[in-house]
Amino acid sequence: MPYLSECEVTSHHELSPGHYRLVLHCPEIAQDAQAGQFCMLEVQQGYYPFLRRPMCFERIFKDSVSILYKIEGEGTRLLSALSPGQSINVQGPLGKPFPLEANHARHIMVAGGIGIAPFPALAEAIIAKLGVTPEIIIAARTDSMLLCEREFQQMGCKIHLATDDGSAGQKAFASEVLRALAPGPDTIAYCCGPMPMMKATHRVCEDLGVRCLASLEAEMACGDGVCLGCVVEAKVEIEAERMVRVCYDGPVFDSALINWDNY
Amino acid sequence: MPYLSECEVTSHHELSPGHYRLVLHCPEIAQDAQAGQFCMLEVQQGYYPFLRRPMCFERIFKDSVSILYKIEGEGTRLLSALSPGQSINVQGPLGKPFPLEANHARHIMVAGGIGIAPFPALAEAIIAKLGVTPEIIIAARTDSMLLCEREFQQMGCKIHLATDDGSAGQKAFASEVLRALAPGPDTIAYCCGPMPMMKATHRVCEDLGVRCLASLEAEMACGDGVCLGCVVEAKVEIEAERMVRVCYDGPVFDSALINWDNY
Amino acid sequence: MPANLQVNVGGLLMKNPVTVGSGTFAYGQEYDRYFDVSRLGAVTTKSLSLKPRAGNKPPRLVETPSGMLNAIGLQNVGIDVYLREKAPWLRNKGCTIIGNIYGYSPEEYAELARRLEAEGAADAIEANLSCPNVHDARTARGCTLVAQDPQQVTAYTQAIRAATKLPLFIKLTPNVLDIAEPALAAEAAGADGIAIINTLLGMGIDPETRRPILSNIVGGLSGPAIRPVAVKMVWDVAKVVKIPIIGMGGICTAADALQFILAGATAVAVGSYSFRQPDASMKVIEGLAEYCERHSVANITELIGAMKV
Amino acid sequence: MPANLQVNVGGLLMKNPVTVGSGTFAYGQEYDRYFDVSRLGAVTTKSLSLKPRAGNKPPRLVETPSGMLNAIGLQNVGIDVYLREKAPWLRNKGCTIIGNIYGYSPEEYAELARRLEAEGAADAIEANLSCPNVHDARTARGCTLVAQDPQQVTAYTQAIRAATKLPLFIKLTPNVLDIAEPALAAEAAGADGIAIINTLLGMGIDPETRRPILSNIVGGLSGPAIRPVAVKMVWDVAKVVKIPIIGMGGICTAADALQFILAGATAVAVGSYSFRQPDASMKVIEGLAEYCERHSVANITELIGAMKV
Ligand SMILES: Cc1cc2nc3c(=O)[nH]c(=O)nc-3n(C[C@H](O)[C@H](O)[C@H](O)COP(=O)(O)OP(=O)(O)OC[C@H]3O[C@@H](n4cnc5c(N)ncnc54)[C@H](O)[C@@H]3O)c2cc1C
Ligand SMILES: Cc1cc2nc3c(=O)[nH]c(=O)nc-3n(C[C@H](O)[C@H](O)[C@H](O)COP(=O)(O)OP(=O)(O)OC[C@H]3O[C@@H](n4cnc5c(N)ncnc54)[C@H](O)[C@@H]3O)c2cc1C
Ligand SMILES: Cc1cc2nc3c(=O)[nH]c(=O)nc-3n(C[C@H](O)[C@H](O)[C@H](O)COP(=O)(O)O)c2cc1C
C-alpha cells in the first residue's frame, strides 16, 4: 500500500559534485519499503516541473529512508535546494522489490553510475535475510562518481571498482568486470544503471548462465501503473501484456524477460 | 536605466500574519531608485509562475532596498520562502517616481492596506529634499494589517489610523479620513491602495481642489512598457495614447488624468 | 446544509460532477489504494478496443512546461479482459462507470457499446473519436481523426447510438478550427453529451540527439498548460448545443473545475494531474462542496454556464 | 572557428536566426536598455495599423501555468508615428527590421506595406493575418481570422505581394485543423516565408466573481505552455512548403530554438519570454553559437529541418 506523506528532511548532504544523499523522515513508508522499490518525490508545489520524480531507496531505516541522487535537470536541482527541517511530499513505496532468493551461493551487484542507489538497501537485506554477503561492482565515468564505497566496506562486501577513464579501479565497463569474476549458475546478479550498461550485463549473464535481475529506468508520469508511459517491451507476455510497466510490474525484472534489442 | 541583477537577501522577516519585509543587497539598483518606482522580482527559476512580480521600494538605502509585501498567491508565497544568503533576480528600478514638488505646504500620504509600501521611501524623500514632514493616513481592514506605524513615528510624521472593523484608529475609509483632515489647495495628496480606495480618494481631492498623485496597480507582464498589458484608461492622451501604461508612464499618475469610471 | 452536488449528464446520474480523464485512471484499481474511488461521480475507463492493444514503442511520454506529451497509442487490455476482470471490480466497489471506447470503424464502436451494455459493464458510453496517437506522424496530414470531420462524427455517432440505449458521450479533439461543428454533428446524430477536450497535438525534439523525444514523434499535450484552451472550447460548445458537456483539460483544483462549470460544463474530469496527485479528483469534489457552501449555492447545477459576461 | 549563424529568410538576410515576436518587443527601444538590440537577427515590430489603436479595455492579460493569456487588441501607435518616431530610431541603431502589419482589408495591408517600403522603414513585411484579439468573443463563431480561411489567405497575400517587393512573411494562427493549408495558400500567392505560430485561443474565469478574467473574455495563449504545439506546426508546414519558416511559440532558451530549427524553421522568434527575461533573445543567440561550436556545425543552416526521424 503506497502512502502520500509530507516528510521532513532530516539530513541532506552533497557527497561529490552533483551527487547528494537525502534522508527523509517517513515512518509509514519506511515500515513497508523493501530494497528495489522506489518513491515519487514532489519536487515543487507549482506546475513546473509538472510531474513527480522517481527515486529508489538507498537505505531503509526504522522511521526514515535515504535517497541517493544525482543532479540531472530542473527537478533534481530543485530537490538539492531542500534544507533539513523543510518537508516534501513523498509517494511510496512503489514497484516490486528485488526478490531475495536463498538458492544462490554468490550474489553480485553491478552498479553503473547513480545506478548504485538501490544497492546499499539490497546488500543489507541479503545479509540480514539470506546470511550471505554480496559482492559489488561499482562502475562510473570517473573516480569522483564512485559512490558508497565506505558503506559497502562496512558491510564487509567485496568491492570491485571500475571507471571509464581509469582514474580509479580498473579501466573497464561493469559488464566486463562481471565476466572477469567468472560468475556461474550458482550466481545471481543484480544490475542497475544506464540501459546500455544493463544490456551488456544481461548479455554476459546470458552467456554464462547467470540469473540476472535488472532494475530498469524509464520516464514516468504516475509511478503507479496507470498512465502506461513507462513501458518496456517484454519478450513474453507478463500478465497478458507485452508492454510491461517499469513502475508497477518492475522496476526489477528478470533480465531474460526484457527485449534488449531496443537499447 | 534599469538593471537585471542577482541580489542577495540580507534580511527577511514576517511583520504580521502574511506580511513580510525583504531586504535585498542591490547597489546598482539602490543607487538609481527613487520613491514610487518599483522592481520586478523573479520569484522562481522555472516557468511557474511564468512572470515576474512587481514590488515597489519601501525604503532605499545606499546598497540595498527593502520591499514590504503581502502574500496574495503562488508568487508571493514562493517569495516568502527565501532565506537570507539566497539570491533573487531583480529587474529595476522601473517606472516614474513620485514627483517632489516644493510648492505645497501640506503633504498627506493615504495608504490602503499593503498600499503603504511606497510611503516610507516617499516620506524620507519629502523630508530630505523638501524639508517638510508629511502626514500619513494608514488604513487597513483590521489592526494587524496596519504596517509601518513605528517607522513613520520615527520620522516624525503625524499618523492617522483607520480600520474597516474599528479594531484600531477610526472606523472609517481612508478617503473619509482625508476629507476630515480638511486638505486644501495648499495640500498635495499621495495615495496607494486598492483601486476603489484610490478612486474614492481621488473624488475627495477633486472636491476639495487638492492635487492628488495615485500609484496605480495593474497586472503586469513586462514591467517595461513593452507588452501593453498593464494599461489604464486616461482622460486625455498622454504621449498620444489613451491607454497608458502603469509600468512605464506610471505607476504614479496625477489622479485627475485617470478615468476612474472603470473602477 | 451541504450543497447538492448531483448532476444528470444526458441521463447518467452522477452523485457529484467529477469524473476522471480516460487513460489517466486506468480501470480504477491502482488509485483505489489512495482513496475510495467509488466516491467519484463516475470512473471513466481507459479507452477499450475489441482486441488488446500494445500501444506505441517507448518513449511514450515527456514532461513539458506545466504539462506533458503522451503517445501511449491506446494500450489497453481489450474488451474481453475488461469485462472479465476490471468491470466486476468496479461494480463490486459500487462505482458509476463511463466506459470509454475506441474502434477502427463505426461497427467496432457499435460492437463495443453493445457488449458494455449487454454485460452491464458501463453506465454510460464515451466514444473516443479523437485519439491523436494511433497514426504514423511521418505520413499523416490534415484530417486524420474522426472528430476532425463533422460528417464522420455524424456517421460514427449514429452507428453507436443505434447500438446502445446507454447515455452516449462523444469525445472530441481540440485540433479543429471550430469545435462547435463536430459538437453540433454529434448532438444531431443522437449523442447525449460532449466530452472535451482530448489532447492538443504537439511534439518535442532533443537537440543533443536531434531525434524526436517520442517514438511516435507526435503526441498529445495535456495538463494545466492547456487549461485556457479547454475552457474556451467548453464555452464555444456550450453556446450552441443543448446536451450537457463533460469538461476537461488541465483541471487540478476545484477552482479549475469551476471555470469549466461556469463556462458551461455539467461535469468535469481530472486528467493528467492525477499522475501528480492521485487523490486530486477527490480534492476537487471536496473543494466544490466547500465553494458551494461558501457561496450559498444550494445546487451545483446553478453554476452551469453561470459565467457573467 | 565560430559557426556562421547567418540565414536568408526568403530574401531577408539575418546575421543570426533570432528575432522577436511581434508585440513582445514594442519597437525595440525599451529593451535596448538591457542589451544592444541591433545584435538581433532582426527586430520585429508590434503590429502596425493605419490608424493608432487603443486596444481592448483592461484587464488584458493574465498569467497561466507556464504561459499567459493576452487580449491587448493591437494597441499600437499607428503607421504615421511609427514612421516618424520609431523607425528612425531602429534605423539609427542599425537594426534589421521586420515590419509587422495589421489591417481590416487587403487594401489596408497593401497600403501599410507600401508605406513601409517607400519610407525604408522595414527590411521585410510580416502580415499578421491571425490576431485573435480584435473580435467580440460573445458573438464570434468559427472562422473569424483571415488565417483560418485559405481562400482569404490567398486574397490578402496577393494584395500585399502586389504592393511590395520586400520579403513578405505571412503570420498564421494555430487555431486551425491543418496549418499546412493556409501555409500552402500563402506560398502559392507569393509569400516569401511563413511565421508561425500566433497565439492559441483561450480564456479564464474567476470563480469568485464568476466573471471572465479578460475584459475581452477570450485571449491568446503564449509562452512555454504552447511550445510543443508550435514545434509540431512548424514540422507540419516544413513538410509541405518550400519557403522558409520563422518559428515561434514558447521559445525561452537556445535548446528551445533548436527544436524549431530542427523541425524546419529557418529563423526563430522569442516572444513572451522577453517579458520575464528582457535579454532572453540575446541569450538564445549566444546559446546557438555555443551549440554549433560544441557540435562542430560550421553553418547553422545545416540544422534546418535536420531532425532525424
Ligand atoms: C524507478 C526509478 C528509480 C530511480 N532512482 C533514482 C535514484 O535513486 N537516484 C537518482 O539519482 N536517480 C534515480 N532515477 C532517475 C531520476 O528519476 C531522474 O534522474 C530524474 O527524474 C531526473 O529529473 P530532473 O528533473 O532532474 O531531470 P529532467 O530535466 O527531467 O531530465 C534530465 C535528463 O534525465 C532524463 N530523465 C528524466 N527523467 C528520467 C527518468 N525517470 N528516468 C531516466 N531518465 C530520466 C531525461 O531524459 C533527461 O535526459 C530513478 C528513475 C526511476 C525510473
Ligand atoms: C507597480 C506595482 C507595485 C507593487 N508593489 C507591491 C508591494 O510593494 N507590495 C505588495 O505586497 N504588493 C505589491 N504589488 C502587488 C503585487 O505585485 C501582487 O500582489 C503580486 O504580484 C501577487 O502575486 P502572487 O503570485 O502572490 O499572486 P497571484 O496568484 O498572481 O494573484 C493573487 C491575486 O492578486 C492579484 N494580482 C496579481 N498580480 C497583481 C498585480 N500585479 N497587481 C495587482 N494585483 C495583482 C490577482 O489578480 C489575484 O487576485 C505591486 C503591484 C504593482 C503593479
Ligand atoms: C497518458 C494519457 C493517456 C490518455 N489516454 C486516453 C484514452 O485512452 N482515451 C481518451 O479518450 N483520452 C485519453 N487521454 C486524454 C485525457 O482523457 C484528457 O482528455 C486529456 O488528457 C486532457 O485532460 P488533462 O489535461 O486533465 O489531462 C489520455 C491522456 C493522457 C495524459
Ligand SMILES: Cc1cc2nc3c(=O)[nH]c(=O)nc-3n(C[C@H](O)[C@H](O)[C@H](O)COP(=O)(O)O)c2cc1C
Ligand atoms: C502581449 C502579446 C502581444 C502580442 N501582439 C502581437 C501583435 O501585435 N502582432 C502579432 O503578429 N503577434 C502578436 N503576438 C503574438 C506573438 O508575436 C507570438 O506569435 C506568440 O506570442 C507566440 O510566441 P511566444 O509563445 O514566444 O510568446 C503577441 C503576443 C503577446 C504575448
Ligand code: FES
Ligand atoms: S509511470 Fe505511469 S504506468 Fe508507469
Ligand code: FES
Ligand atoms: S507591464 Fe508590460 S506594458 Fe506595462
